[in-house]
Amino acid sequence: MNWNSAADFFAMGGHGYFVWMSYGAAALLMAAEPLLARARHRQAMRVAAQQSDNESGGES
Amino acid sequence: MKAPALRLFAFASPARLYRLAGWLVPLCWLTALVLAGVGLYMGFFVAPTDATQGEVYRIIFIHVPAAWMSMLLYLVMAFWAGIGWAFNARAASMLAQSIAPTGAMFTFLALWTGAFWGKPTWGTYWVWDARLTTELILLFLYLGYIALVNAIDDRRRADQAGALLALVGSVNVPIIYFSVKWWNTLHQGASVSLTMAPKMASTMLTAMLLMSLACWAYAFAVVFMRTRAHILERESHTTWVAELVQAKIKA
Numbered sequence: 001m002n003w004n005s006a007a008d009f010f011a012m013g014g015h016g017y018f019v020w021m022s023y024g025a026a027a028l029l030m031a032a033e034p035l036l037a038r039a040r041h042r043q044a045m046r047v048a049a050q051q052s053d054n055e056s057g058g059e060s
Numbered sequence: 061m062k063a064p065a066l067r068l069f070a071f072a073s074p075a076r077l078y079r080l081a082g083w084l085v086p087l088c089w090l091t092a093l094v095l096a097g098v099g100l101y102m103g104f105f106v107a108p109t110d111a112t113q114g115e116v117y118r119i120i121f122i123h124v125p126a127a128w129m130s131m132l133l134y135l136v137m138a139f140w141a142g143i144g145w146a147f148n149a150r151a152a153s154m155l156a157q158s159i160a161p162t163g164a165m166f167t168f169l170a171l172w173t174g175a176f177w178g179k180p181t182w183g184t185y186w187v188w189d190a191r192l193t194t195e196l197i198l199l200f201l202y203l204g205y206i207a208l209v210n211a212i213d214d215r216r217r218a219d220q221a222g223a224l225l226a227l228v229g230s231v232n233v234p235i236i237y238f239s240v241k242w243w244n245t246l247h248q249g250a251s252v253s254l255t256m257a258p259k260m261a262s263t264m265l266t267a268m269l270l271m272s273l274a275c276w277a278y279a280f281a282v283v284f285m286r287t288r289a290h291i292l293e294r295e296s297h298t299t300w301v302a303e304l305v306q307a308k309i310k311a
Contacts, residue, residue, distance in 0.1 A: 041286075
């Protein structure tokens with residue numbers, strides 16, 4: 001085990017700022033990207049539903 | 061929709077690619093989460109403190125995977141863009157365009173984590189060194205590809221112009237990779253290579269490889285999610301999308 005306490009872990013031997021800025025950015029971007037992709041998929045689904053509604057509405 | 065005559069191109073149909081991607085997304089997420097969990101545990105709790113750098117070296121477990129993915133995804137993107145252009149396969153072009161944002165994200169992450177590693181070890185966030193500069197060019201290539209493809213209204217022409225840019229730009233990838241050999245750079249040489257024994261403790265190497273596989277699974281998951289959105293956007297006028305939407309509304 002490398003760490004004696006939680007504080008020791010977050011301090012990262014005095015370089016906590018650099019380590020957590022790196023991992024923080026990675027976590028943020030890798031959480032945001034799938035959420036954006038999901039929102040885009042839902043939006044595409046809504047647009048497609050509207051189009052198919054318009055078309056079937058026109059036929060009947 | 062009739063079954064395509066040529067089985068080799070079965071997944072060239074956007075409808076089939078849509079279904080395949082939908083099936084793969086949860087599997088990729090599961091793989092990514094498990095590998096990242098084990099990889100981070102290994103990286104922070106099992107891998108020892110580095111003798112010269114102390115704890116700050118632990119940035120390697122995200123920096124190297126991000127840098128690898130940035131180069132690999134570019135080649136994969138250029139490959140599919142080229143296939144889409146050569147065979148007029150729109151599903152391949154859609155796949156290529158879905159890879160670009162994830163590639164750009166990993167490139168940015170490689171530069172960002174590199175900056176936060178460079179400050180405590182080299183004394184500077186940025187230096188116009190061969191490795192760093194070529195990686196920055198890679199980011200501009202991704203952004204240029206995304207901008208170019210979105211600037212052209214005719215989808216087929218956008219696919220073709222994008223493919224040309226992606227293929228010409230791929231010459232940059234070997235330059236990035238070998239930059240640390242060809243020029244005197246501040247950036248250290250390759251930590252891992254196929255021909256030499258790794259220059260690090262085996263637990264460090266294991267953690268780095270696990271994190272790389274996790275990033276790979278993540279890239280697959282998010283690219284397939286985006287591919288599905290992309291296919292729906294471009295195929296919204298087709299019968300299969302109309303049927304899909306109707307089935308979804310009834311369910």
